[in-house]
Amino acid sequence: MAKISVPFAVRSPLLAALPIAALSMSSAAWAQIKIGVDLSTTGPAASIGASSKNAVLLWPKEIAGIKVEYILLDDASDPGNAVRNARKLIAEEKIDVLVGPNTTPNALALLDVAAETGTPMVTLAASASIVEPMDAKRAWVFKMPQNDTHMTTILTQHMADSGVRTAAFIGFADAYGESWWREFSKLAEMRKIRIVANERYARTDTSVTGQILKIISAHPDAVLIAASATPAVLPQKTLLERGYKGPIYQTHGIASLEFLKVGGRDVENTLFPTGPAVVAKQLPLANPVRNTALDFTRRYEAAYGADSMTQFAADAWGAYLLIANAVPQALKSAQPGSRQFRAALRTALENTHKLIVPQGVINMSATDHVGLDQRSRVMGKIQGNKFTYSYGG
Structure with missing residues (x-):
């Protein structure tokens, strides 16, 4: 498959690459960060992947003043496809970090790939088994959804x-x-x-x-x-x-x-x-993530319509915020595109503290690659075919 050098490309194992935006890139090849994204945008988990993809399409095209290229692949809700996508993104596209997958079986299938290639992975899947118990493989993996x-x-x-x-x-x-x-x-x-x-x-x-x-x-x-x-x-x-x-x-x-x-x-x-972002408009004023959740909700609804916010969109936006927070620290050690930069980025992600994302407040550590606490969840209820706030937070 021919490589398309645009700040944002959506690519599928089944379809030709489709450019989302065509902006000029820096002439210095190293002055670009490449983020690979693997989502289930077709198959049984397509509704989850669709929300995540919508959020990914809103990610800014620069981080810390450096242009970013995002490459999005669909794994069709299949673990085997997820592995093939990840290996392609790492070996051929030379990504600095992988975001996804967004289902537990697919995320578990990529633990070996992330560790073997020394590529940090920020998964959008939910199960704690993806990051626990911490070991050499899981040291490369971080998780956005609450445990x-x-x-x-x-x-x-x-x-x-x-x-x-x-x-x-x-x-x-x-x-x-x-x-x-x-x-x-x-x-x-x-x-x-x-x-x-x-x-x-x-x-x-x-x-x-x-x-x-x-x-x-x-x-x-x-x-x-x-x-x-x-x-x-x-x-x-x-x-x-x-x-x-x-x-x-x-x-x-x-x-x-x-x-x-x-x-x-x-x-x-x-x-x-x-997560609180799903019901951001109804959260108590004292909720610590309310402002951040509302900010993203407004941004997301401006693009996709009223009451379109989902757990999965908020997790994907949180992944961007997490990476954007870590990149400046990693840049002090190495240039994007290198193994050293990937290692530095992994370390920076692990040392994230007091980062407010739409779903909570993140405090990572060497033994906790989720970093969320009880501020990351509330109870909801479906009323009038909408997700509404019930209590908590």
Whole structure:
């Protein structure tokens, strides 16, 4: 594939490169930072990838006075494609940092690639298993979304405060579902919430009737669906079709407009933990990230319309802010395009402190490559086919 030297190019394994903007580049080859982006803009996770891509297209074309070229590839929601994309971006495009993927299986598939090539990766996927336990491979990986622990803490608190004493669980049969099961089962026990059913399904399944019948027969006070994007609608729709009347909880992985569109009335009154950016307009005035979240919300809605903000767009904007904050420090040690610059950038990312992004306040360390605390989540509720603020923060 011919290389297109523009400040922003979208490239796909299946399509020819499409320039987004054609601005003049510096004549000094080294005075350019190259950021590779791997997203699932097609396949089961397309609704997540679409929001992330929208935010990426708003990234400024310079960082610290140096022009930036962004190269975006679609992995079609497939881990194998994600690996091929990452290797292409690193070997052929000579990127300085990789942003993405935005699904847990794809991110896990890139741990070896990042470490082997010494390329820092800022993932938009959610599972804590991507950055924990810290080891030589994960030392190159940083994660924008909140850990499941952050979200499960406020979710189980809401359950307990609402009088839920028994709960059923149904989640993806992959790393995302397993990570949520570990955290939910642990915190539910601490809150004295008894789990009466534990079911799984695949992202591509078209029926979960068997699993839902088992859940309903257990008579839970509430049900948690640990899934993301539009595939998270299926269990909820089936629960309602089978007559379930109790509260239904989802994870922060649902905060996309496609989820609302596909779910329609079936997802009304859904309870879910979310990053503060999703409900920025309704946050309390004292919330520490409110101004930053509102600033990005206005920028995003100016480009994509009212009430278009999502968890995934905010995470992608946070990735830009994180990298932009680290670049000046890395430039003191080496020039872009070199292995030394990538190593310096990794170190600078790891030493990020008190950085406010739309989803929280980041304080990284050698053992914590997320850096978020309890200021990074609130409880939300779907009302009037919109994501609304409930409490927290």
